[in-house]
Amino acid sequence: MSLAFQMRRLARHSAVYGIGGLVSRVLATLLLPLYTHYLPPDAYGRVEIVTAATAVLAIVLQMGIASAFFRFYFDAREPADKLTVVRTSFWFTMVMATAGLVIGVVFAGPIAHWIGLGDDTWLVRAGAVGLWAQTNYQQLTNLFRAEERSTAFALASVTNVLLTVAAMVVFVAVFHWGAIGLVVGNFTGTLVVYLALVAYRTEQLGLEFDRALFRRMQNFGLPLVPSALALWAINFVDREFVVWYKDNAEVGVYSAAVKIASVITFVMIAFRTAWPAFAYSIEDDREAKRTYAFVLTYLLAFASWVALALGGLAPWWTDLLTASQYHRAEKGVAVLAFAGAVYAGYTVLAIGSGRARKTQLNWVVTGVGAAVNIGLNFWLVPRWGMVGASISTLAAYVVLFAGMTLYAQSVYPVAYQWRRVVTAVGAAAALTVAARAAGLSLLPSLLLVAAYPFALFVLGFYLPVERARLRRLVPIL
Numbered sequence: 001m002s003l004a005f006q007m008r009r010l011a012r013h014s015a016v017y018g019i020g021g022l023v024s025r026v027l028a029t030l031l032l033p034l035y036t037h038y039l040p041p042d043a044y045g046r047v048e049i050v051t052a053a054t055a056v057l058a059i060v061l062q063m064g065i066a067s068a069f070f071r072f073y074f075d076a077r078e079p080a081d082k083l084t085v086v087r088t089s090f091w092f093t094m095v096m097a098t099a100g101l102v103i104g105v106v107f108a109g110p111i112a113h114w115i116g117l118g119d120d121t122w123l124v125r126a127g128a129v130g131l132w133a134q135t136n137y138q139q140l141t142n143l144f145r146a147e148e149r150s151t152a153f154a155l156a157s158v159t160n161v162l163l164t165v166a167a168m169v170v171f172v173a174v175f176h177w178g179a180i181g182l183v184v185g186n187f188t189g190t191l192v193v194y195l196a197l198v199a200y201r202t203e204q205l206g207l208e209f210d211r212a213l214f215r216r217m218q219n220f221g222l223p224l225v226p227s228a229l230a231l232w233a234i235n236f237v238d239r240e241f242v243v244w245y246k247d248n249a250e251v252g253v254y255s256a257a258v259k260i261a262s263v264i265t266f267v268m269i270a271f272r273t274a275w276p277a278f279a280y281s282i283e284d285d286r287e288a289k290r291t292y293a294f295v296l297t298y299l300l301a302f303a304s305w306v307a308l309a310l311g312g313l314a315p316w317w318t319d320l321l322t323a324s325q326y327h328r329a330e331k332g333v334a335v336l337a338f339a340g341a342v343y344a345g346y347t348v349l350a351i352g353s354g355r356a357r358k359t360q361l362n363w364v365v366t367g368v369g370a371a372v373n374i375g376l377n378f379w380l381v382p383r384w385g386m387v388g389a390s391i392s393t394l395a396a397y398v399v400l401f402a403g404m405t406l407y408a409q410s411v412y413p414v415a416y417q418w419r420r421v422v423t424a425v426g427a428a429a430a431l432t433v434a435a436r437a438a439g440l441s442l443l444p445s446l447l448l449v450a451a452y453p454f455a456l457f458v459l460g461f462y463l464p465v466e467r468a469r470l471r472r473l474v475p476i477l
Contacts, residue, residue, distance in 0.1 A: 041252025043179040048255045050127040052236035059228040061096040064221020070276045087208040097135040104128020130187030137194040163189030230366035234396045238389035241377040254386035257329035261336035296348045303341035304428035310337040312435035332390035339394040352408030365403035369396045
């Protein structure tokens, strides 16, 4: 297949997969004024702590089975073998998620004190139910991704989002349940859609568990668990540092910055959803390597432009989307947005070790990134609070990107287009600094955001054929 065909295929699936993510992010952003109105920063901070705790427990409980599922599904040639992979993964996930639910319900008191929630045990129990629902839901929707049925995946995602948002609005704004209403509403749609998917997949989900297959999947997936935990640490442990050195209110402000900057994760969620199945489905290594190189370039160019739009216009985003007590969040938006862009590039690089089946040292790369993040949080959060946490996150992702470049290139070398990559990210960062350091008003800041493609042209980012096409579209070039 030609490179153009592969890129169109990836773009098509990413666009369809991204519908659910787009709806989710748009609604989450539009509802941010509602949440910040009904929830003070302290309550919003507690929700973020529960979210972080359930995220790490989900990683431990899955034991790398989600990553192994994609690799072994595409390795299986016969339909019966694929079905065995599906059933083995499903039942393992079900058992482990149920174990997590029981732990959360039975030990809610100690867990609440351990993670800084005091006596709020019902918030922990609600998080445990959400953990069960989300873990099982993710495993079933992964099957749509493996089958490359992006439309079915998007339909499930949109239904989930709409039900979830409706539940959160009712529980928070109508019933005034506060933080627990946000947590309960967050898993309501997931639980409903998961039960519908179980009914839909009844014939495929027979009572079969292949122990030999499971051991092989664990050999592949278990080395990724420390790596996933390190990534969790980078994503969430900063909340704990902000709680320790500041308070829950500061966590709430930081969470608002994360929510605004997470618009860039729409790009990444759509891409990451399509990426594993797409990347592993390319059988020819030469074609795969060439495709991976162009994917990294174009993904980072687009992600950097989104980061520029978020960071360069951060003061106006925060004024528009949050209550006045959250407006300090704008100081962290740009840094977090570029952290998301760098992480998007990391996901492309990481596929190399998975394709080579040499994931054993992934944890070293992510472990170094987590260590950098934790060390910087100790240093920066006491001085600068949520801004320090934002800087720590960006630094950790830069380390991840560099480390995975070295490791993945050693096991699966790809001729990435580094000059173009540096140009794309550097131009966006420079324009963001120009907008915010100079304290420009809205109109000049908008013009700098719009100037990004032209800046790339001047800096020689585009290939000759791309420059020719741009000149036809914009004669002034």
